[in-house]
Amino acid sequence: MPRLTPISKPEKWVAMPALRALCATLLIACQVLTPTAARAQLLPGLGDGGEMTASAERRLGDQIARELYRDTDYIDDPVIVEYTQEIWQKLLAAARVRGDLTPELDERFAWQVLLGRDSSINAFALPGGYLGLHLGLIAVIGSRDELATVLGHELSHVTQRHIARMMDRNAKNTPLMLAAMVLGLLAAAKSKSGDAGQAVLMGSQAYAMQSQLSFSRDMEREADRVGFGVMTQAGYDPRGAASMFEKLQYAARLNDNSSYPYLRSHPMNTERIADMQGRFQFRNTSADANADASVAGTAAAPPVMPLAMDHAMIASRARVLTRPGSDTLRQWVEAGSSGEAAKAPPAPQAGMLYAAALSASALRDFKAARALVERLTARTANDPAASRLARLLSAEIELAAGNPAKAASLLNLKAKDRPEMLLATQAAIATGNAAPMRAPLRDWTATHPRDATAWRALGSVYGAEGDPVQAIAADAEANVAILDYPGARDRYKAAQELSRKLSAEGKPVDHYAASIIDTRARAIDGLVRQQAEEPPLK
Numbered sequence: 452m453p454r455l456t457p458i459s460k461p462e463k464w465v466a467m468p469a470l471r472a473l474c475a476t477l478l479i480a481c482q483v484l485t486p487t488a489a490r491a492q493l494l495p496g497l498g499d500g501g502e503m504t505a506s507a508e509r510r511l512g513d514q515i516a517r518e519l520y521r522d523t524d525y526i527d528d529p530v531i532v533e534y535t536q537e538i539w540q541k542l543l544a545a546a547r548v549r550g551d552l553t554p555e556l557d558e559r560f561a562w563q564v565l566l567g568r569d570s571s572i573n574a575f576a577l578p579g580g581y582l583g584l585h586l587g588l589i590a591v592i593g594s595r596d597e598l599a600t601v602l603g604h605e606l607s608h609v610t611q612r613h614i615a616r617m618m619d620r621n622a623k624n625t626p627l628m629l630a631a632m633v634l635g636l637l638a639a640a641k642s643k644s645g646d647a648g649q650a651v652l653m654g655s656q657a658y659a660m661q662s663q664l665s666f667s668r669d670m671e672r673e674a675d676r677v678g679f680g681v682m683t684q685a686g687y688d689p690r691g692a693a694s695m696f697e698k699l700q701y702a703a704r705l706n707d708n709s710s711y712p713y714l715r716s717h718p719m720n721t722e723r724i725a726d727m728q729g730r731f732q733f734r735n736t737s738a739d740a741n742a743d744a745s746v747a748g749t750a751a752a753p754p755v756m757p758l759a760m761d762h763a764m765i766a767s768r769a770r771v772l773t774r775p776g777s778d779t780l781r782q783w784v785e786a787g788s789s790g791e792a793a794k795a796p797p798a799p800q801a802g803m804l805y806a807a808a809l810s811a812s813a814l815r816d817f818k819a820a821r822a823l824v825e826r827l828t829a830r831t832a833n834d835p836a837a838s839r840l841a842r843l844l845s846a847e848i849e850l851a852a853g854n855p856a857k858a859a860s861l862l863n864l865k866a867k868d869r870p871e872m873l874l875a876t877q878a879a880i881a882t883g884n885a886a887p888m889r890a891p892l893r894d895w896t897a898t899h900p901r902d903a904t905a906w907r908a909l910g911s912v913y914g915a916e917g918d919p920v921q922a923i924a925a926d927a928e929a930n931v932a933i934l935d936y937p938g939a940r941d942r943y944k945a946a947q948e949l950s951r952k953l954s955a956e957g958k959p960v961d962h963y964a965a966s967i968i969d970t971r972a973r974a975i976d977g978l979v980r981q982q983a984e985e986p987p988l989k
Contacts, residue, residue, distance in 0.1 A: 503615035505559045512579020520933040524568045529870040545685035570773040576608040589769040596691020603678035760837040763802030780810040817852040855881030876908045885915035903932035936978045943972035
């Protein structure tokens, strides 16, 4: 049984390894719940019998997601989110085609991927169609196909209702022991020493329950099988699954659970590996070798996946955004400026230059950042996807350096893709030309109402244009997007009060917009009451 270890800081995103396992099993979110709330909001209907309904699972997922949105390690990086969403949406579409994602779950669940700055290699499913994905995993994968393997596996845990099935199993078995263990993990997560949690978990029965936290072997095999079908249906190379399993098996052989917490909740064993190897069906001379290795229960090396230049840059961005510390950032700047970088193949070189330029910008060394991104631009000139990433990074550096006019010259104010649109909004506001960004952002939020970052950007545009009522209303919708209904209600009340005040002062008021605000305020007030009336998770 793995020993529970204390965490270095209470706000760490899904900080403790055992707590990550909890998230993977979808019983509770993480230590960001306050101790009081933790005791009132633990387990849905333990002992009630029957499989958890889709609606109940979504409510649990919303409560967990609400806490993760508030955590300081949650990150909405437009570039990485776009990259992840491209893969995620293809997987969802494939799951629909295959019938794995039923119309009911498609409608009722959130299907949102939440990114965390954590540098560890981990991903986990959460109730109600939420997934957690650490930047550390994105930083080490070698292709879109490998990321599709992981996301497809986690997606399949949700579509196959493993959460409801497992919670029902645990509820029927030992609900009191499970509740005690969850309380212990929460206590340990809130305590720097971990003593509080250890005190709760000292009983041998509570320790024994920890073995039930991970998905069962049958569930893992099912998620492997269904996930593999989903990722190949979506058009991803099955060699990506092979190479991802190779990495996980190698880490398992080293018992590298500190860097690979994914292995705790998704343990590798020869049975799983053999089962998956039988599905790879490589169309090359290594097929026989893989079959022999499968029988022997060992992992044969899969064919090497080519490294795409844009993927190398995304992985580098993920590494830098984990906030590794100034010394590491300086090392990456030096590596990008070294002669070794110049000798590297095109894709790795682009990754090194990207990491170096972004690191230099984070260190406020804009002279070095500009020189490095100039080299990156030249290196990526013949790769459209990589060239776009280099241009966006250049604009990002100019904005950080306080040169919005230069950034604006690199961007398309009419762009409809999210990363460029959000960067263009920053540049437009800083240069006093916010008006052109109103329409693109309104169109985007109309089709992506859960995009809190876009709502806040739209609010900034309204504010820059001298429309404070609409600015506050957009901020309210940003709170709705992160499930903070009380915060949204307060912002809408502020918008209503300001609208009435302006009207009383004889200043122009958009009465149509005011009526929309009144309607939304009533709707949000209903959501607040509904949330308050929900039975506690206990």
